Amino acid sequence: MLYITRRATFSAAHRLHNLKLSDKENKYIYGECNNPNGHGHNYVLEVTVRGNVPDKTGMVIDLKDLKKIITENIIEKVDHKYLNKDVDFMSDIIPTAENLVIQFWKILKKALLENNTELYELKLYETENNIVVYRGE
Amino acid sequence: MLYITRRATFSAAHRLHNLKLSDKENKYIYGECNNPNGHGHNYVLEVTVRGNVPDKTGMVIDLKDLKKIITENIIEKVDHKYLNKDVDFMSDIIPTAENLVIQFWKILKKALLENNTELYELKLYETENNIVVYRGE
Amino acid sequence: MLYITRRATFSAAHRLHNLKLSDKENKYIYGECNNPNGHGHNYVLEVTVRGNVPDKTGMVIDLKDLKKIITENIIEKVDHKYLNKDVDFMSDIIPTAENLVIQFWKILKKALLENNTELYELKLYETENNIVVYRGE
Amino acid sequence: MLYITRRATFSAAHRLHNLKLSDKENKYIYGECNNPNGHGHNYVLEVTVRGNVPDKTGMVIDLKDLKKIITENIIEKVDHKYLNKDVDFMSDIIPTAENLVIQFWKILKKALLENNTELYELKLYETENNIVVYRGE
Amino acid sequence: MLYITRRATFSAAHRLHNLKLSDKENKYIYGECNNPNGHGHNYVLEVTVRGNVPDKTGMVIDLKDLKKIITENIIEKVDHKYLNKDVDFMSDIIPTAENLVIQFWKILKKALLENNTELYELKLYETENNIVVYRGE
Amino acid sequence: MLYITRRATFSAAHRLHNLKLSDKENKYIYGECNNPNGHGHNYVLEVTVRGNVPDKTGMVIDLKDLKKIITENIIEKVDHKYLNKDVDFMSDIIPTAENLVIQFWKILKKALLENNTELYELKLYETENNIVVYRGE
Helix, strand or coil: CEEEEEEEEEEEEECCCCCCCCHHHHHHHHHHHHCCCCEEEEEEEEEEEEECCCCCCCCCCCHHHHHHHHHHHHHHHHCCEEHHHHCHHHCCCCCCHHHHHHHHHHHHHHHHHCCCCEEEEEEEECCCCEEEEECCC | CEEEEEEEEEEEEECCCCCCCCHHHHHHHHHHHHCCCCEEEEEEEEEEEEECCCCCCCCCCCHHHHHHHHHHHHHHHHCCEEHHHHCHHHCCCCCCHHHHHHHHHHHHHHHHHCCCCEEEEEEEECCCCEEEEECCC | CEEEEEEEEEEEEECCCCCCCCHHHHHHHHHHHHCCCCEEEEEEEEEEEEECCCCCCCCCCCHHHHHHHHHHHHHHHHCCEEHHHHCHHHCCCCCCHHHHHHHHHHHHHHHHHCCCCEEEEEEEECCCCEEEEECCC | CEEEEEEEEEEEEECCCCCCCCHHHHHHHHHHHHCCCCEEEEEEEEEEEEECCCCCCCCCCCHHHHHHHHHHHHHHHHCCEEHHHHCHHHCCCCCCHHHHHHHHHHHHHHHHHCCCCEEEEEEEECCCCEEEEECCC | CEEEEEEEEEEEEECCCCCCCCHHHHHHHHHHHHCCCCEEEEEEEEEEEEECCCCCCCCCCCHHHHHHHHHHHHHHHHCCEEHHHHCHHHCCCCCCHHHHHHHHHHHHHHHHHCCCCEEEEEEEECCCCEEEEECCC | CEEEEEEEEEEEEECCCCCCCCHHHHHHHHHHHHCCCCEEEEEEEEEEEEECCCCCCCCCCCHHHHHHHHHHHHHHHHCCEEHHHHCHHHCCCCCCHHHHHHHHHHHHHHHHHCCCCEEEEEEEECCCCEEEEECCC
């Protein structure tokens, strides 16, 4: 059993704002992240799958395939986008790093299963200091 | 003569769009960076000053002072902001990395001179792959 | 269940020396790290907490709170200090990376519990090549 | 129980090619990595051991010892080498990152046991975007 | 006048060997880099151009164009290749970092001029510790 | 004319303190860097030499020689040391990054000249945010 990680990046804007709360509450909870016009990040996403190593190829998964799955299912949907408005799977969801990674998990879990591969972990860097990890637990 | 560099970071959103051009022209020039709702980056700014080393302190400039000047004049104005709308010195200016760094230069040149310090160079990383340097030439 | 990591840094000096051993034994065990006047590092500390994501905020913990807890309980106590002499919770303890991280764990575990947050893991980089991880096991 | 990681690097060439398959199949599976004359990488290897912290030393393992074990058993065998031809423990094995790390595990597991130390994990970066982790599972 | 840098990466193998010298001399000069079967690196190439900032676009050069020029003229020629044998512009040239960067300069200088852009500097990282800079001087 | 850079690292402790000033003045000028027991850093030193590329070797300087000169003249003198007390060429000199780099310049300039090599620039990272560059101007 080995774990294979592929790293990808995207640049996006977002605003942390809960429509069900008052402006005052939003300002209190999210601070400067609640700025009405939004702000942005260079996100780094690390996708880890796991599996056995077949003798024939010596590879758990072809990294070109893994890259293609991440690009088509995630990066093309979020790169150079405003996450609150431009991304269908984030509509009605507050675009915190936590919620982003949970949505990415649902999409990648399914796309990888169709490729007979088990998703193990997602790691999302919002900045070099703020990191979220999700294992579907 | 020594060169001292202080590194600072900020996260901001922007849209590359020239109001004097048609939507079609903007889309052609800026591609995905023209996305109407904007996108964003974790910017890294390196500010380099130069000067002699006084015997008394052994420091060209007190780095606490340099940090304060950068924070108050630049970081607090652009961090967690939408550069096209929220930053007074970027109004009517297309927020490319080039234009950002030229505006930063004007502000920091003046603020550092008031502190008897010569600004030498600004280096702005928009992503780990895209970098702009300006020396006021 | 998600894992949230906040990265912090501090610069400190230390000397690896066991008062219960002879100078010769100390020199044998710690080598150049036993230098009588000490040496130092830029430490990087990654604090990982875990928890569920409440619908209201979409955040396991407010990162501003997590940053404040780390700063007040750890960074302000060890940054720009000599670990053997200036840090109360390190008195009588050999300041190896291992012992540092065990003491940090005791302090942060308690401080985070008071904030209803579960500490999951501490990762301490002494240099880019030497890293310690502790999960309270 | 603490986890100690030591980072090491080596530069090597390799060609992904399964001698039991046709050239066409190899080209299909490995793409540009099947280039007949090979290509190369700056590999980064992180070796993680775990153990308790003895009061006497405050160290799970002397990092000088850990470095020596990694250098003598792995780095000197693979650094500045062509993995397919110059490394005895890789003969007849396709030098994917997966197969490399499995062979490293066998060697380091044994060498560390002779030093009364438990190997916990190997992490091998082939590039900054492609990473393999193995825990002997 | 601004300086714009675009970063690109490639993985290649090479052998340092001067055909006009004896095997003994080659071994003496190049040491382990003379290994007959070669070794390899993840190279990082930073290409810096310079120019004025036109009001219309706010960009010295469209980074998509710069990326395309670097990819087509350099990366596609050297990535996943054995530099001594597979790269036409390196035939009969010892593939040191110095010689690589001089050949890259000739090619990029011409390709950028056809795009009305002035090449200012090339920076090539062979490893994180070994770096070459060339400005055509 | 090419520029070759070799990167090296060392870990050291220091205290910023001018013996000719009062304790109060020292505290005012250096703040927490004046802590009586000192603090420390993982320093990164980049040494850049320049020269032409001889046809015979294709190398401005043998990097093994450059590494040896840096190690013997600088790293072995400052690594795991307390700069104020343990380093002869820093006695009576306030160990700011500026003063360190000026002393390194004197030593390396001479050692490299004896090797027929021209020192061009020293770059010293005290932390990832504080950097000094000196070109002997």
